[in-house]
Amino acid sequence: MTYAFQAEGLVKRFGSTTALDGIDLAARQGTILGVLGPNGAGKTTAVRILATLLRTDAGTATVGGYDVVRDADRVRRVIGLTGQYASVDDDLTGTENLVLIGQLLDFRTPDARARATELLSHFELADAADRPVKTYSGGMRRRLDLAASLVGRPDVIYLDEPTTGLDPVRREDVWRIVRTLVDDGVTVLLTTQYLEEADALADEISVIDQGRVIATGTPGELKRIVGGQHLDLRPTDVDRLDDAAAILAEVSGQPPESPGRGQLTVPVSDDTALTAAVAQLDAAGIGVAELSLRLPNLDDVFFTLTGHGTTDTEEEAA
Amino acid sequence: MSATITAPSEMTPTRTPSTTRPFGLVRHSVALAKRSLIKTRRTPEQLLDVTLQPIMFVVLFVYLLGGAVAGSTHEYLQFMLPALLTMQVTFASVQTGINLNDDIKKGVFDRFRSMPIARSAPLIGSVLGDVIRYVISIAVLLGFGSLVGFRIETNPLSALAACLLVMLFAFCMSWIFVLLGMLVREPGAVQGIGFLALFPLTFGTNLLAPTDTLPGWLQAWVDVNPLTQVMAAARGLMVDGPVAGPVLHTLLWSIGLLAVFFPLAVRAYRRRT
Numbered sequence: 001m002t003y004a005f006q007a008e009g010l011v012k013r014f015g016s017t018t019a020l021d022g023i024d025l026a027a028r029q030g031t032i033l034g035v036l037g038p039n040g041a042g043k044t045t046a047v048r049i050l051a052t053l054l055r056t057d058a059g060t061a062t063v064g065g066y067d068v069v070r071d072a073d074r075v076r077r078v079i080g081l082t083g084q085y086a087s088v089d090d091d092l093t094g095t096e097n098l099v100l101i102g103q104l105l106d107f108r109t110p111d112a113r114a115r116a117t118e119l120l121s122h123f124e125l126a127d128a129a130d131r132p133v134k135t136y137s138g139g140m141r142r143r144l145d146l147a148a149s150l151v152g153r154p155d156v157i158y159l160d161e162p163t164t165g166l167d168p169v170r171r172e173d174v175w176r177i178v179r180t181l182v183d184d185g186v187t188v189l190l191t192t193q194y195l196e197e198a199d200a201l202a203d204e205i206s207v208i209d210q211g212r213v214i215a216t217g218t219p220g221e222l223k224r225i226v227g228g229q230h231l232d233l234r235p236t237d238v239d240r241l242d243d244a245a246a247i248l249a250e251v252s253g254q255p256p257e258s259p260g261r262g263q264l265t266v267p268v269s270d271d272t273a274l275t276a277a278v279a280q281l282d283a284a285g286i287g288v289a290e291l292s293l294r295l296p297n298l299d300d301v302f303f304t305l306t307g308h309g310t311t312d313t314e315e316e317a318a
Numbered sequence: 319m320s321a322t323i324t325a326p327s328e329m330t331p332t333r334t335p336s337t338t339r340p341f342g343l344v345r346h347s348v349a350l351a352k353r354s355l356i357k358t359r360r361t362p363e364q365l366l367d368v369t370l371q372p373i374m375f376v377v378l379f380v381y382l383l384g385g386a387v388a389g390s391t392h393e394y395l396q397f398m399l400p401a402l403l404t405m406q407v408t409f410a411s412v413q414t415g416i417n418l419n420d421d422i423k424k425g426v427f428d429r430f431r432s433m434p435i436a437r438s439a440p441l442i443g444s445v446l447g448d449v450i451r452y453v454i455s456i457a458v459l460l461g462f463g464s465l466v467g468f469r470i471e472t473n474p475l476s477a478l479a480a481c482l483l484v485m486l487f488a489f490c491m492s493w494i495f496v497l498l499g500m501l502v503r504e505p506g507a508v509q510g511i512g513f514l515a516l517f518p519l520t521f522g523t524n525l526l527a528p529t530d531t532l533p534g535w536l537q538a539w540v541d542v543n544p545l546t547q548v549m550a551a552a553r554g555l556m557v558d559g560p561v562a563g564p565v566l567h568t569l570l571w572s573i574g575l576l577a578v579f580f581p582l583a584v585r586a587y588r589r590r591t
Contacts, residue, residue: 051432076434087425091357103349104435106339132360148429 004029004156004187005050009059012045012211019045021211022059025189027204029155032178032188034202034219036195036302042211043191047160050189051081063156080149080157088144090134094125097133097144098151105152112151119147123177139170146177157181159190163197175201195302207305214305223295225304230294231268231277236287238262247280268293343442346435350443354417355450367413368455372406373462379526380466387527392467399463400480400552401525404545406459407488408520410451412512415495418444419505422590438584445492452485471557480555483568487548490572493579500586519545544571 003026012020020042027033035043048054050061052072060067066074081087088097095116102112120129123143128136133144142162149157159178163171178201182188192198198205199219207215207222215222231252235244241262248256248266251273256266268274274293281288339345358364376395379402384394418441421427430440460468470477494515499508522539523546529537540546544567551564 048428051428053428053431073434076432079432081429081432083425083428087429089353089357089426090424091360092353096353096356100349100353101429101433104346104430104433104439106342106345108339152433 002029003027003062004031005061005063005189007046007050007059007061010046010049010056010061011058012042012049012054013057018211020049020056023208023211023213025050025206025213027187027189029187030182030185031203032182032190032201034198034205035189035191035208036193036198036202036205037191037208038193040210041208043193043208044160045211046208047081047158047189047191051079051158052076077152078155080152080154082145082149082157082159082162088133088141088148091132093130093132094120094136094144094147095129097148101148101151107151115151119150120144123147139166139173142166142170142174143177146174150181154186156187156189159188161191161193163192163194171197207302209302209306220295229268231266231273232290232292232294233264233277233281233288234262234290235264235281236289240286243284244281244286247284247286248277251276251280263290343436343439346439347442347446350430350440351446354444354447357417358447358450364413365451365454368406368410368451369458371409372402372455372459375402375406376459376462376466383526395463395466395468396471396557397553398525399459399468400556401523401549403456403459403481404484404487404549404552405520405525406455407452407484408491408516408545408548409513410455411448411488411492412495412509412516413451414445414448414492415497415499415508415512416505417448417499418496419499419502419508422500423505437588438580441496441583441587445489445496448492449485449489452488456481456484472555476555480552483555483565484548484552487568487572487575490576490579493576493583497579497583497586500583500590519543523549525549544568547571 006026008024010020010023010025011018023042023046025033025035025046035046037043045054049056050063050068052068052075055069062068063075064078066078068075089100092100095113098116098119099109099112102115103109105112107115117126117129120126123146125140125144125147128140133141136144146159146162149159162178163174166174175197178188178190188201190198190201202219204216205219205222206213215225217225231248233244233248233256235241241258241264245256245258245264248264252266252268252270254266256264258264270276274291278291281291376399379398380391380395384391388394388397421440421444427440431437495508495512498511499505502508502511518539522536522543524532524540525545529540529546532540547564547567548571550559551561551568553559554561554564
């Protein structure tokens with residue numbers, strides 16, 4: 001199996017703090033690896049090592065087959081980096097930012113301009129192209145930052161918490177962009193502390209906590225660790241809640257819980273539970289406002305894996 | 319933003335452009351110097367120290383001290399302005415370190431460091447871009463100086479040489495502040511420490527008063543202080559006085575500063591995480 005990037009046993013200490021305690025990360029070409037963990041888990045440190053910004057104390061990492069220490073310059077030719085804080089220049093315009101990056105990547109100036117125009121229009125920043133970045137909204141900055149990391153058409157892109165601080169609508173925008181990247185064969189390393197984000201984007205997720213990988217798998221696999229699926233039901237008529245509860249009890253073999261406001265939830269192990277429930281609810285004439293089968297969410301995963309929630313530890317050492 | 323956004327790389331089939339274009343360090347440094355120039359143009363308030371400050375110093379020194387030290391403001395102006403020019407341009411070089419420290423904190427430099435360019439290019443770019451500050455500082459000083467009566471007593475070519483020499487020295491000296499900018503955490507600390515070091519260097523000279531009026535220990539300091547040489551060279555080239563010796567000393571000091579602090583600054587930049 002060939003990996004677009006692969007890190008084995010990365011260790012990084014800052015003074016007496018161990019930021020990374022033997023981390024393995026890898027992603028196949030054209031996939032998204034989600035690195036999920038709370039603040040201070042070591043996500044940014046891992047990205048910085050893979051981006052050649054920081055040297056590992058132990059372990060090895062390769063990107064596109066090149067060693068990040070011995071062949072740092074070759075690695076830099078295949079990567080694009082979008083930092084935790086938008087790393088574009090406030091005083092420069094969108095165009096100036098992208099043209100500068102093109103020039104640093106050895107584009108001839110007309111090519112750099114063409115590439116900048118192309119990216120700006122595709123990230124819907126054409127109207128703001130000639131305004132200093134400091135006048136941009138948060139969402140525009142993130143888009144420009146993403147555009148900046150794409151100027152050189154990298155094979156591997158690191159997105160270090162690309163949606164931190166964005167409102168939900170803007171977050172969806174970024175997600176859409178990330179998805180189009182992998183469609184084109186780019187490999188993405190995405191760090192996030194949003195469980196929902198890793199679930200929505202990643203092909204594989206590595207959950208890290210205190211500098212260690214505590215679980216790796218597809219979002220589905222991770223969610224299955226926590227147990228079976230849950231059936232959620234909300235009848236339209238709250239007075240029929242008891243009847244609905246009886247049906248769910250019969251279908252699942254155990255009494256449902258009521259998390260509140262006319263809702264019922266029950267763990268199910270049988271694949272036919274949903275269809276059985278639908279048939280019986282219909283036969284009993286109970287109207288359904290909401291009925292869903294769901295995997296436990298990733299918050300549950302983290303709790304099961306670590307025994308504690310996603311409590312933030314101290315600020316991440318960058 | 320609509321749902322029709324497609325991967326931008328689909329549109330242009332060419333791969334990463336040729337990596338074999340020559341003179342990478344020069345081209346990258348010039349591109350980054352342009353960035354620095356644009357930033358200076360967009361934040362003109364950062365130019366106060368090279369526009370209003372020189373005027374303020376001329377007014378203060380000439381009219382406060384002129385009568386007492388030289389007996390006449392005109393003679394004092396002739397004595398002091400070339401040295402003040404040296405001081406101002408040296409002061410202006412601190413800002414490079416402040417800007418770089420700020421850049422690093424903001425994460426813009428992370429992007430540069432993750433790109434296939436020479437480690438020294440962003441530093442050289444910043445230092446080169448800030449040469450404009452030296453030019454402005456000199457233009458303001460000479461312009462305002464001539465308004466209040468300063469006259470070049472040599473010739474324009476020689477005066478131009480004085481300006482270039484002072485700029486060369488400041489360019490080399492600014493690597494100290496670049497190094498400082500890499501080592502400390504806050505831009506304010508660069509400024510604080512930078513000027514703490516610069517005051518004895520600039521004022522511990524015959525900038526304001528002739529050396530022979532100073533106490534012995536201070537004379538000893540003035541004699542070994544490189545800024546004394548630069549000021550003497552500027553004076554010699556603009557007004558009168560010995561030229562060859564001070565110019566040679568200035569050149570040697572410039573080369574020495576560059577040879578020591580350029581590698582140190584680049585190393586500190588490499589190590590900064």
